[in-house]
Amino acid sequence: xxxxxxxxxxxxxxxxxxxxxxxxxxxxxxxxxxxxxxxxxxxxxxxxxxxxxxxxxxxxxxxxxxxxxxxxxxxxxxxxxxxxxxxxxxxxxxxxxxxxxxxxxxxxxxxxxxxxxxxxxxxxxxxxxxxxxxxxxxxxxxxxxxxxxxxxxxxxxxxxxxxxxxxxxxxxxxxxxxxxxxxxxxxxxxxxxxxxxxxxxxxxxxxxxxxxxxxxxxxxxxxxxxxxxxxxxxxxxxxxxxxxxxxxxx
Numbered sequence: 001x002x003x004x005x006x007x008x009x010x011x012x013x014x015x016x017x018x019x020x021x022x023x024x025x026x027x028x029x030x031x032x033x034x035x036x037x038x039x040x041x042x043x044x045x046x047x048x049x050x051x052x053x054x055x056x057x058x059x060x061x062x063x064x065x066x067x068x069x070x071x072x073x074x075x076x077x078x079x080x081x082x083x084x085x086x087x088x089x090x091x092x093x094x095x096x097x098x099x100x101x102x103x104x105x106x107x108x109x110x111x112x113x114x115x116x117x118x119x120x121x122x123x124x125x126x127x128x129x130x131x132x133x134x135x136x137x138x139x140x141x142x143x144x145x146x147x148x149x150x151x152x153x154x155x156x157x158x159x160x161x162x163x164x165x166x167x168x169x170x171x172x173x174x175x176x177x178x179x180x181x182x183x184x185x186x187x188x189x190x191x192x193x194x195x196x197x198x199x200x201x202x203x204x205x206x207x208x209x210x211x212x213x214x215x216x217x218x219x220x221x222x223x224x225x226x227x228x229x230x231x232x233x234x235x236x237x238x239x240x241x242x243x244x245x246x247x248x249x250x
Contacts, residue, residue: 001025002114002204004121004178006033006160008050009062010040010091011182012233014199015049017225018181025203029114033160033178034060034106034123037099039084040182041233041243043091047099058121059106060161061129066092067103083239090238111154115206116214118154124161133159133175135168142170156204156216165200165220176218178202184222195247197227224250 003022008015022030036050037043039062050057069092070085110121125131125145133145146153158176163185166177179200185193203219227249234240 001027002029002031003027003201004031004033004158004176004204005181005201006123006178007035007060007163007180008032008037008040008046008182009035009180010037010043010046011199011230012042012045012049013225013227013230014182015046017199017223018201018221019049019053021199021221021223022201027203030055031110031121031158032057033121033158034058034129035062035160036060036103037095038062038066038088038091039243040091041230041237041240043094044096044099046182047095047102051102056110056121057106058110058123059103059108059129060123062088063103063106064129066095067100080242083242086238087243114156114204117156117206117216118152119156119158119204120149120154122157122159124159126157129161132162133166133177134162134164135166139170142175146170158202158204165202167218167220174216174218176202176204179220179222193246197247197249198222198224 005018030053032050032055037046065088069089109126112119123129125133127145131145153173155173157173160177163180163183165179168175181199184200186196201221205217207215207217227247231244234244
């Protein structure tokens with residue numbers, strides 16, 4: 001089995017919860033889809049924890065922003081933007097050159113095979129790390145995102161970024177999102193979301209039988225955990241009350 005983790009966002013307690021569950025499942029292979037550290041209270045610890053796994057890690061948009069912090073004038077999208085930018089800059093300031101070197105080693109994407117099944121791993125899409133792939137994304141948009149693979153689209157196309165677990169078909173392939181380890185979203189209305197205190201990831205496996213060879217399977221995991229260590233660590237962040245307000249213990 002192969003575990004796919006994504007969007008940790010500096011939440012060490014959530015990451016440790018997922019890694020403990022992965023260990024309990026007897027899984028030794030992991031791929032991380034990026035957004036490891038930014039926007040959370042323990043960026044250094046999460047970078048180091050993922051690096052210690054020795055697993056392939058994809059560069060996410062917020063990983064890149066740790067190296068090249070955003071400027072408010074270029075990224076003002078809502079009244080909350082100034083607070084978000086200050087939190088991101090704080091996260092960047094927590095890192096040493098060692099952490100920057102680790103991030104600079106992250107991959108733009110990864111093409112590989114797992115048990116004879118072709119796989120493509122990316123953060124948001126194979127095109128860039130800010131595209132959105134959701135259940136309602138039109139096929140013509142997906143055609144553009146996967147245009148470099150017209151000759152042969154991998155069987156499993158696996159990305160994160162949206163913080164929402166997903167399994168859908170596109171042509172003969174499966175498009176998968178493992179959800180978010182450290183910052184999952186649950187929408188109460190189209191405009192209002194909460195962050196439930198569970199850590200998400202996905203398990204990929206391939207089953208062979210006399211009737212069918214190399215049949216991929218995906219299992220989505222949601223593991224509740226105690227948020228109190230994360231909320232305590234968040235007190236060191238700027239705008240900690242804002243960052244903490246939408247979390248709900250489950």
